[in-house]
Amino acid sequence: MARRTKVYEGKAKILYEGPEPGTYIQYFKDDATAFNAEKRDVIDGKGVLNNRLSEYFMVGLNTIGVPTHFIRRVNMREQLVRVVDMIPLEVVVRNIAAGSISKRLGIEEGTQLPRPIIEFYYKDDALGDPLVSEDHILAFGWATHQDLDDMVGLAARVNDFLSGVMTGVGIKLVDFKIEIGRIYEGDFQRLVVADEISPDSCRLWDAKTGQKLDKDVFRRDLGNLSEAYTEVARRLGVMPGNSTTMPKPKLMN
The missing domain is CATH 3.30.200.20 (Phosphorylase Kinase; domain 1)
Incomplete structure (x- = not known):
């Protein structure tokens, strides 16, 4: 081969x-x-x-x-x-407070958020993938206004889909990360969900017991x-x- x-x-x-x-x-x-x-x-x-x-x-x-x-x-x-031409951003959707948002804002982990919160992080390992605002994104040319609207729309639809799937099997979708890229078709472009969606990029808790079924098991030494x-x-x-x-x-x- x-x-x-x-x-x-x-x-x-x-x-x-x-x-x-x-x-x-x-x-x-x-x-x-x-x-x-x-x-x-x-x-x-x-x-x-x-x-x-x-x-x-x-x-x-x-x-x-x-x-x-x-x-x-x-x-x-x-x-x-x-x-795809990857946009250098991680798009994070949070339904329940956990991880960095709990630390940043002093919200107790496990608190149901009043609405899904969408955050953007600049993809740069050397900088620790910092949280950025829409103004940062526009100022540095990482995405356009239209891109941002489309990214928020994609993230919301992915959240609806994943939440429904997980609820159906007794799992809470706490939060997740997606990455988005551009596909060019002639003179036009469209945004698509890229990279992966897996327990590596989601927080998943058992709906009854709260048992973690995601990478926090590894991060926090919680088991296998x-x-x-x-x-x-x-x-x-x-x-x-x-x-x-x-x-x-x-x-x-």
Whole structure:
């Protein structure tokens, strides 16, 4: 098999040139990181779980008319995605206070917010991905007024979809992060949800017990991260209910 050309490697994924122009192969690694990669580990099977879960959410969004970069899953660790021009922002939607907003504003973790709050963070690991305002975004040319309107609209629709899906399986969607990119079609562009949607990028709590089923398990040393992600996959029907782990296939170059 011919060796593939690596385009980019991040903390949790690798992008390779795709089989067709305008496509990438997105490979999900088993690496777990927190606190801007100051805490690291390798969790067997994590990449498989995130690949399958992100596929589930992206397909669901495409089905209801929310555009994404996802084309199809290639295997247990990889998906075929469209090449997009990424906007250098993380879009965070918060339904319940947790994490940094609790620390910044002194709101007790677990407090239901009066309405979903949408925040923007500038993607720069060296700066710790700082919180930025719409004025910052416009002043530095990271996005236009129309982009911001479209990003807020996409984030709200993703929140509605994910909240409904999670409520149906007894999970609270506390907050989540998405990334958005531009796809150019002739003289026109449109914004699409890109990167991934998985327990790596969401806070998910069991609706009855409050048990954390997301990366906070790793951040706060609360137990087995693979088991937490597997429970989310089991409830969503992404994997058989009698499975407790998912296999770790080898990467073939």
